[in-house]
Amino acid sequence: MSVASEPRTEWELAPPWSTRLKGMFGSTVKAAKRDVVLAVSITILLIGLFLAFFGPTLARTDYERTDPINRMQAPNTNHWFGTDNWGRDVFDRTIVGTRLSFLVGFSVTLISTVIGVGVALVISYFKILDAIMMRFVDGLLAFPTILLALALISLIGPSVGNVIIALSLTATAGKIRLVRGAVLSLRESTYVDAARAVGVPVPRILFLHVLPNIVSIIIVQATFTLASAILAEASLSFLGAGVPEYVPSWGNIIATGQGYIQVGFHISFFPGLFLTITVLAVVLIGDSVRDHLDPKLRGRLKTTAQQ
Amino acid sequence: MTEALLKVKNLHTEFRTEGGIVKAVDDVSFEVNAGEIFALVGESGCGKSVTALSIMGLIPNPPGEITSGSIEFDGVDLLSLPSREMRAIRGSRIGMIFQEPMSSLNPVLTIESQLAEPLKIHENLSGNVANDRAKELIDMVGIPDSATRMKQYPHELSGGQRQRIMIAMAMACSPQLLIADEATTALDVTIQAQILDLMQDVTSQTGASLLIITHNLGIVARYADRVGVMYAGKLREVSDASDLYAEPHHPYTVGLLQSVPRLDADKGSPLSPIAGEIPDLTDLPEGCAFNPRCEWAVDKCRIEQPTLEETKPGKQVACFEHETVALRV
Numbered sequence: 001m002s003v004a005s006e007p008r009t010e011w012e013l014a015p016p017w018s019t020r021l022k023g024m025f026g027s028t029v030k031a032a033k034r035d036v037v038l039a040v041s042i043t044i045l046l047i048g049l050f051l052a053f054f055g056p057t058l059a060r061t062d063y064e065r066t067d068p069i070n071r072m073q074a075p076n077t078n079h080w081f082g083t084d085n086w087g088r089d090v091f092d093r094t095i096v097g098t099r100l101s102f103l104v105g106f107s108v109t110l111i112s113t114v115i116g117v118g119v120a121l122v123i124s125y126f127k128i129l130d131a132i133m134m135r136f137v138d139g140l141l142a143f144p145t146i147l148l149a150l151a152l153i154s155l156i157g158p159s160v161g162n163v164i165i166a167l168s169l170t171a172t173a174g175k176i177r178l179v180r181g182a183v184l185s186l187r188e189s190t191y192v193d194a195a196r197a198v199g200v201p202v203p204r205i206l207f208l209h210v211l212p213n214i215v216s217i218i219i220v221q222a223t224f225t226l227a228s229a230i231l232a233e234a235s236l237s238f239l240g241a242g243v244p245e246y247v248p249s250w251g252n253i254i255a256t257g258q259g260y261i262q263v264g265f266h267i268s269f270f271p272g273l274f275l276t277i278t279v280l281a282v283v284l285i286g287d288s289v290r291d292h293l294d295p296k297l298r299g300r301l302k303t304t305a306q307q
Numbered sequence: 308m309t310e311a312l313l314k315v316k317n318l319h320t321e322f323r324t325e326g327g328i329v330k331a332v333d334d335v336s337f338e339v340n341a342g343e344i345f346a347l348v349g350e351s352g353c354g355k356s357v358t359a360l361s362i363m364g365l366i367p368n369p370p371g372e373i374t375s376g377s378i379e380f381d382g383v384d385l386l387s388l389p390s391r392e393m394r395a396i397r398g399s400r401i402g403m404i405f406q407e408p409m410s411s412l413n414p415v416l417t418i419e420s421q422l423a424e425p426l427k428i429h430e431n432l433s434g435n436v437a438n439d440r441a442k443e444l445i446d447m448v449g450i451p452d453s454a455t456r457m458k459q460y461p462h463e464l465s466g467g468q469r470q471r472i473m474i475a476m477a478m479a480c481s482p483q484l485l486i487a488d489e490a491t492t493a494l495d496v497t498i499q500a501q502i503l504d505l506m507q508d509v510t511s512q513t514g515a516s517l518l519i520i521t522h523n524l525g526i527v528a529r530y531a532d533r534v535g536v537m538y539a540g541k542l543r544e545v546s547d548a549s550d551l552y553a554e555p556h557h558p559y560t561v562g563l564l565q566s567v568p569r570l571d572a573d574k575g576s577p578l579s580p581i582a583g584e585i586p587d588l589t590d591l592p593e594g595c596a597f598n599p600r601c602e603w604a605v606d607k608c609r610i611e612q613p614t615l616e617e618t619k620p621g622k623q624v625a626c627f628e629h630e631t632v633a634l635r636v
Contacts, residue, residue: 189410190406190410191411191412191414193365194403194405194411194473194476195413196365196397197363197397197398197403197477198397198402198424198428198476198477198479199394199395199396199397199399199425199429200398200425201428204428208416209413212413212415212416213414213415215415
């Protein structure tokens with residue numbers, strides 16, 4: 001133990017970025033140690049990310065080449081998840097499909113978060129713009145996500161980029177509504193008034209004073225967007241309105257297996273399992289993150305658990 | 308007499324509410340001289356905070372609006388300034404401290420970044436220079452161990468310390484006027500005195516004027532040079548502070564003074580509160596708004612509104628019966 005009155009050095013007071021990153025990593029590990037569900041979920045997500053990056057390299061067969069002699073094989077040591085109606089290896093196609101699911105999921109999350117938060121911050125300070133934008137958002141949210149995306153895809157054509165655009169549109173509308181509500185309540189707070197009384201310009205108030213206060217909401221919402229975007233992409237592909245049929249995607253593989261569900265359920269089952277587990281993991285991470293970022297809620301959960 | 312630093316003339320600030328238009332500030336005129344401590348007193352809802360926000364240009368519009376009048380600060384009419392120039396004045400030449408020290412600091416930013424902000428904005432100081440100045444400011448307001456405090460977040464400080472930080476922030480650019488809007492109301496009594504002493508100290512060091520907004524007559528007696536008493540949106544009496552206690556000329560002031568316990572009063576003598584209630588601001592009584600609660604009210608008070616008149620040097624009263632009131636004791 002050092003002497004308590006010893007003055008702290010500047011270095012201790014302002015840790016460099018590497019230390020802070022280590023701290024963040026450390027606190028995540030700590031949280032995961034206490035929370036088994038979080039630990040499992042993070043592991044699943046990391047495996048998913050690994051497959052997304054290296055899926056095509058790991059594939060042992062040419063996942064696009066048909067092999068009619070070996071068609072409709074049940075899972076065996078050669079084809080772990082069996083083969084489909086063209087004789088393509090379901091395992092290879094499923095792990096290759098991970099890349100597309102994650103690409104669409106993360107792209108939609110990133111695009112909708114950046115645009116949604118930006119637009120929400122700006123319109124919250126301009127009443128007329130706010131009124132117009134919110135009616136537009138209401139209009140967008142009135143349509144079911146899948147229906148709107150279907151309509152858009154049929155308009156602009158099916159491709160990975162267009163799927164991302166279509167899904168980002170509704171996700172962004174949701175983000176705008178959520179963040180705007182939080183910003184509107186925050187701008188009435190005394191510290192925003194106090195910042196204005198010091199002469200802080202509006203953009204600086206928005207990005208330096210208000211934004212850091214809503215980061216936790218944004219992060220939690222982002223995890224749910226990620227989950228629903230992965231799910232929506234699979235749905236679109238399943239309906240044949242997503243990525244083209246020859247591209248391996250979970251939705252496409254499930255759709256292929258649909259016609260053979262009675263003779264070879266394995267074609268639809270394995271990509272479906274991957275989809276379910278991934279979405280579940282992401283949602284559980286979101287739940288966990290929310291509990292950790294919202295100390296009030298954590299306290300409440302504890303008291304209800306005690307009762 | 309020196310030229311007044313702040314001249315508020317016939318200020319009208321209104322709020323449109325569902326119940327009708329509320330004249331929160333109704334024809335208020337007063338002056339704050341350079342270097343003096345001016346206090347605005349009155350009960351909740353009398354318009355004293357709205358007056359302060361009007362001066363700062365922080366009235367939320369809608370629903371609020373300054374409908375007429377002028378606010379002259381150091382020879383410039385603040386109400387005619389474009390928002391950009393008004394922003395340059397806020398924080399650099401007029402500082403303001405708010406009522407709730409618990410919520411007037413941003414919970415997610417460090418003390419350092421919040422203290423350095425006015426310096427970066429108004430004096431274009433670079434990060435390190437501003438941070439060094441912020442440290443000096445923390446020392447100035449009497450918080451020990453400034454190096455540690457700089458890196459802390461608001462929740463790690465006590466209420467009194469947070470209010471000290473707010474004072475440091477408001478005084479960062481050495482403003483000519485410091486407005487303290489109920490700055491000590493949320494603090495306990497011993498801390499109140501410390502904070503007020505501190506505000507008095509820092510303003511007297513820089514020669515800044517201090518506009519104290521309070522409902523606490525004890526604070527007024529101890530610190531203010533001059534006082535304005537507000538009731539229902541109007542100034543009722545403006546007076547030198549010592550004179551206000553010795554010779555209150557407005558019935559409302561008399562009532563206020565009588566409703567405060569005094570050490571020199573006869574033992575066992577009851578406190579006499581002002582009878583009646585504050586009128587609804589959307590539905591003020593005819594004539595003088597105080598007439599239903601006033602024991603001196605005559606017929607004229609129920610028809611006509613009295614205006615502020617000088618009754619003797621340094622004293623203005625808005626009451627038809629002020630001579631009778633003054634003679635009461």
